[in-house]
Amino acid sequence: MSKQGKIKNGNNKAKHTKLLNQKKNKIREAKALNKQRLKTLITKSNLFKQYCSCGSDNLYGDCCAVAHKNVELVTTAEQLMRSRYTAYVLGDVEYLMKSHHSSTCPIKEKNEILKWTKSVKWLKLEVLNINKGGVSDMEGSVEFKAHFEDNGVAELIHENSKFNRENNHWVYLGEL
Ligand SMILES: [Zn+2]
Secondary structure: OOHHHHHHHHHHHHHHHHHHHHHHHHHHHHHHHHHHHHHHHHHHHHHHOOEOOOOOOOEHHHOHHHHHHOHHHOOOHHHHHHHHHHHHHHOOHHHHHHOEOOOOOOHHHHHHHHHHHHHOEEEEEEEEEEEEOOOOOOEEEEEEEEEEEEOOEEEEEEEEEEEEEEOOEEEEEEEO
8 A cells, every 4th residue: 555545545534533423423412402302392291280380270281281372262361360470480481472462562571581580489379359351351450469489589479460352362461
């Protein structure tokens, strides 16, 4: 074998090793991605079988998950209020925007809301009073207390929220 041939061979070998490593890395990445996908699926299916965070005594899959999948299926203002609380618990900021009246929707604060809600520990929702907001109503209000912990400090949001309908479904308008 000539000297040049040896160098060429060596180069080819290096190229081959590089390609092989690239291929290995790709397989490793694909495996990691699959693992992550599976983990998300399992977490989601576990979540569906857990009691809903809104405190309704129903499983999440039969409760706020229905609203989170399709907000148009929400029939009352109370349901929308509960599903919004659960969306805060889950960090589902898209749903928070979708279930907000367009005139008051804090779309610019979306990322801040997500950051904040993920930084606190949601504890409990108490629905205190419901005024209208039924299946055949066009508006209504729900008074609630949402308990959470912020950096180990117990906090509380006590609000009487106003709801009405927009685009054929219930939406949150703001504080009464
Ligand atoms: Zn629920």
